[in-house]
Each structure stands twice: as C-alpha cells, then as structure tokens.
Amino acid sequence: MAIEIKAPTFPESVADGTIATWHKQPGEQVSRDELIVDIETDKVVLEVVAPNDGVIEKVVKGEGDTVLSGEVIGVFAEGASGSAAETKGATSEASTEQEVITPKATEEILLSPAARKLVDENNLDASSIPASGKGGRLTKEDVVNYLGASSKSVAASAPQTDASKAATDAPTMPSLEVPGQGRPEKRVPMTRLRASIARRLVNAQQTAAMLTTFNEVNMKPIMDLRNQYKDLFEKKHNGTRLGFMSFFVKAAVEALKRYPAVNASIDGNDIVYHGYQDIGVAVSSDRGLVVPVLRDVDGMGLADIEASIRGYGLKARDGKLAIEDMTGGTFTISNGGVFGSLMSTPILNPPQTAILGMHKIQERPMAVDGEVVILPMMYLALSYDHRMIDGKEAVQFLVTMKELLEDPARIVLDV
Numbered sequence: 001m002a003i004e005i006k007a008p009t010f011p012e013s014v015a016d017g018t019i020a021t022w023h024k025q026p027g028e029q030v031s032r033d034e035l036i037v038d039i040e041t042d043k044v045v046l047e048v049v050a051p052n053d054g055v056i057e058k059v060v061k062g063e064g065d066t067v068l069s070g071e072v073i074g075v076f077a078e079g080a081s082g083s084a085a086e087t088k089g090a091t092s093e094a095s096t097e098q099e100v101i102t103p104k105a106t107e108e109i110l111l112s113p114a115a116r117k118l119v120d121e122n123n124l125d126a127s128s129i130p131a132s133g134k135g136g137r138l139t140k141e142d143v144v145n146y147l148g149a150s151s152k153s154v155a156a157s158a159p160q161t162d163a164s165k166a167a168t169d170a171p172t173m174p175s176l177e178v179p180g181q182g183r184p185e186k187r188v189p190m191t192r193l194r195a196s197i198a199r200r201l202v203n204a205q206q207t208a209a210m211l212t213t214f215n216e217v218n219m220k221p222i223m224d225l226r227n228q229y230k231d232l233f234e235k236k237h238n239g240t241r242l243g244f245m246s247f248f249v250k251a252a253v254e255a256l257k258r259y260p261a262v263n264a265s266i267d268g269n270d271i272v273y274h275g276y277q278d279i280g281v282a283v284s285s286d287r288g289l290v291v292p293v294l295r296d297v298d299g300m301g302l303a304d305i306e307a308s309i310r311g312y313g314l315k316a317r318d319g320k321l322a323i324e325d326m327t328g329g330t331f332t333i334s335n336g337g338v339f340g341s342l343m344s345t346p347i348l349n350p351p352q353t354a355i356l357g358m359h360k361i362q363e364r365p366m367a368v369d370g371e372v373v374i375l376p377m378m379y380l381a382l383s384y385d386h387r388m389i390d391g392k393e394a395v396q397f398l399v400t401m402k403e404l405l406e407d408p409a410r411i412v413l414d415v
Contacts, residue, residue: 002057005074007039007067008046011323017041018192019065019073021140024056030076037074038319039067042196044326045287045319054078110137118143121188144286148317194288204348209386212345215398217405219361219376222247225408237303245281246305248333248358250411251404253277253297256331259397261389262382263330265351271388272351280329280349281309284339285316291349292321293329333358343379353388356401357381 007017020038024030030050039046054077061073111119111126115138119126122143129146131138190198204210226242233242256263256277265272277298280291292312294305315321332349337360346357359379366375380401384394404410 001078003051003054003076003078004072005036005048005051005076007069007071007073008048010041010046010069011327014041014069014323016066016068017046019061019063019067020045022059022063023139023141024050026056026059028056030054030056039073040192041323042192044193044321044323048073051076052078115140115143118147121186122147191287193290197288200350201347204350208348208350210348210383211386211391211394212381212383213391213394213398214343214382215380215395215402217378217380217402218366219244219378219405221406222408223361223376233303237307240303240307240310242302243306243309244358245309245333245335246302247405247408247411248356248401249279249281249294249297249305250302251401252279252331252333252356254404254411255397255400257298258400259393261393262354262384262397264353264388265330266353266385266388267351274330276330278328278330280326280332280352281312282332282334283313283316285319285321287319290316290321290326291329291332292316292325293327295328332356335359337361337378343381345381346383348383348385354382354384354394354397357383 010017017039018041020040022037024034024036030036030053032052033049035047036050036056037048039048056074057077058075059073060075061067061071067073110131115126118124118140119129119138124143124146126138129138129142132142222244226244230242234240260273263274263277265274276296279294279297281294282289282291292315294300294308297305300308312321312325315325329349330352332346332352332355334346334355335358336344336346337358340360342360342362344357344359346355348355357380359381361376361378363374364377365372366377367373368375380398382394382398
C-alpha cells in the first residue's frame with residue numbers, strides 16, 4: 001500500500017523548511033520508525049521517520065528543495081521489500097543519485113549526496129571513514145561522527161582547562177586548500193538557521209536602544225568552593241559535574257527578582273513583566289548559535305541546572321533540539337569565555353530586554369586592602385534595551401551579580 005510521506009506540521013513561527021538530507025533512497029528497505037529524511041527550518045532540524053516497514057518508492061522533494069507544513073515530500077510503499085532501485089517519478093538529481101568516488105585503493109565507495117558534500121568541504125579521504133550504510137554506503141552520519149572523533153582526538157592531545165572542557169566543539173569550516181592556487185576561495189550556502197540568526201541580530205540592533213555596561217567579578221571564592229566539593233558533588237548527583245554556569249544562573253535569578261525590568265519583554269508598545277525566570281543559555285553548535293531555555297529556574301538546584309545544560313549541549317551537538325526547547329525565555333546568558341573571549345558586547349535576544357555575557361577567567365593584579373594580589377577575574381557584560389531599562393538598574397543588576405558570585409554562600413542561603 002502506498003503512503004504519502006509528508007513534512008511535519010510546522011509551528012506558527014516557522015513558515016517553511018528545506019529538505020536537508022534523504023537518509024534513504026528509492027528502492028531501499030526501511031524499518032518502522034527508522035529515520036528517512038531531515039527537514040531544516042529556521043530554528044531546528046525536524047526528523048521524519050518511516051510509518052512502517054517497507055520501501056521508499058518515490059522522492060518528490062529533493063535535497064535543497066523548500067517544503068511547506070504538511071506538504072508531500074515522497075511516497076512510501078508499506079510492506080514492500082527491496083534493497084536498491086532506480087528513482088521512480090520526478091526526483092531531484094541531487095537527492096537521488098548515489099555518487100561514487102574511487103580512493104587510492106581499488107574498491108569503490110558509495111556516498112550519499114550529503115556525505116559527499118561534507119567530504120568535499122572538509123577535504124577528507126572517504127576511504128578512511130568507516131561506513132555504516134547499506135552495502136557499504138557512506139552516510140552523512142558517518143562523516144559527522146568521523147569529524148567529531150577527529151576533533152576530540154586532537155583536543156585530547158593538548159592540556160585542557162575546565163573552561164575548554166565545557167566548550168562545545170566549534171563549527172567545522174570548509175577547507176580552502178586548493179592545489180596550485182595562492183588565493184583560494186570557496187562559496188557555500190548559508191544554512192537556514194544561520195540566516196535566521198543573522199536576521200534576528202540585525203533586527204535587534206536596528207530596533208532596540210541597546211547599550212552595554214560592564215563589571216568584573218573575583219572568581220576565587222567560587223573556584224575554591226568548587227574545588228572543595230566537586231568530587232562529592234559529582235558522586236552525590238550521579239556523575240553530574242559542578243561547573244561555573246550553575247552559579248551564574250542562580251545569581252542571575254536572584255538579581256532578576258530584585259530588578260524585574262531586566263526580566264521583562266517588549267511586545268509592541270506594551271511591557272510584559274514576567275513573574276518567573278526562564279533562562280536561555282546560548283550554546284554553539286555546528287549549525288550555529290542556539291539558545292535552549294531552562295524553565296522555572298528559581299525552583300532548580302545547582303545539580304538540576306548543570307544536568308539540564310549538559311543535556312541541551314548534547315542535543316545541540318547531535319541536532320536533536322526541538323522547537324519547544326528554544327521557545328520563550330525571559331533572560332539570556334552567553335558564555336564567550338569558553339572560547340577565550342576576554343570582553344564582548346552581547347547582542348539582545350528579542351523580545352527580551354537584556355542579555356548577560358560571561359568571559360574568560362584571567363589572572364590579574366588587583367588592589368586588595370592596600371596590597372596588590374593576583375586574583376582570577378572575569379569581566380561581565382550586560383547589554384540592555386534602554387527603552388525599557390535605565391542605566392541605574394542595569395548597573396545595580398550587575399553589582400548584585402558581582403556580590404552574589406563573590407560570596408557564593410548567599411546563593412545557597414538565598415540572602
């Protein structure tokens with residue numbers, strides 16, 4: 001029985017999507033709930049799975065084609081059997097053909113179009129990548145896993161700080177090495193997510209009266225507390241590691257309760273004050289910057305926060321973040337310090353009115369009680385919308401953050 005394969009129903013905020021990868025080609029046998037196609041939207045990658053055991057009969061929308069919510073993208077033959085077959089009907093050449101490359105060895109390697117693209121962009125030797133697809137076919141996931149394993153092995157050979165361990169792998173950039181050329185260039189299309197990020201950031205700069213205020217915090221008290229209890233904390237909370245972000249999130253919650261304008265949103269000509277704190281944590285992924293949201297953080301403990309952030313980081317790495325994970329949020333924290341940034345001016349995440357920027361912990365000489373002491377210091381930056389927040393409130397918010405972080409017992413005791 002033939003069944004239409006349709007794009008998922010998109011949320012109201014998502015107008016359309018793009019076919020990113022067909023994991024199965026016409027004639028290939030698939031099992032129930034097996035992933036067959038990825039659809040990329042402005043926010044997330046949506047996965048479409050097989051409705052039952054059967055065969056992909058026809059691909060209607062090829063890779064790179066735009067699709068609407070609920071639109072037919074292919075045809076599935078339920079109960080049929082097969083292994084590989086030629087495309088039936090009108091399909092996109094880029095999505096249906098199986099490309100073949102001949103490596104240095106004599107055997108040929110089959111690549112999906114998406115895998116071929118990643119191999120070319122990263123100047124890889126396909127023969128060195130383990131293939132898991134049917135008939136020895138190299139899939140996109142094989143290449144992604146290979147790139148991830150390679151970056152981890154390189155990172156493992158160098159000493160790491162706690163901050164670098166916490167950082168998400170940076171996006172893989174296409175290779176620009178072209179034999180015989182001294183000024184190489186390569187043009188690649190911008191992903192929908194990155195294009196969406198660009199539009200939102202430009203819009204924030206054009207519509208908000210955005211200012212940034214700075215302060216600095218002595219990280220020694222938190223570092224001492226963390227060093228003292230991190231092993232016990234990890235044992236107590238089933239392997240959850242104690243990081244710095246949970247302290248900043250809890251301090252932000254307390255500061256937001258004292259200065260509710262920083263936790264507000266602008267909706268047209270209205271100001272919306274939120275009686276709860278949903279903190280967005282900016283996470284870098286291969287596809288771009290995403291901001292999953294921690295809900296009702298006031299009721300979460302440090303372990304809950306750390307576990308949630310780690311979970312979101314893994315989902316972002318694997319492209320598994322759902323739209324619901326990134327919807328809403330009353331305030332955002334961005335940690336550029338994991339990449340070595342000493343100071344920055346973060347851009348607002350509309351319709352929020354403020355965003356906190358964390359930075360690298362740097363030892364600096366500081367004057368303490370008339371003496372020069374070397375202390376691990378971090379610059380904090382608060383970008384805010386001056387239409388909603390006065391400079392006095394912004395400065396006092398950062399001062400509150402500083403006081404809480406330099407005396408972390410106050411975070412635990414809620415004083």
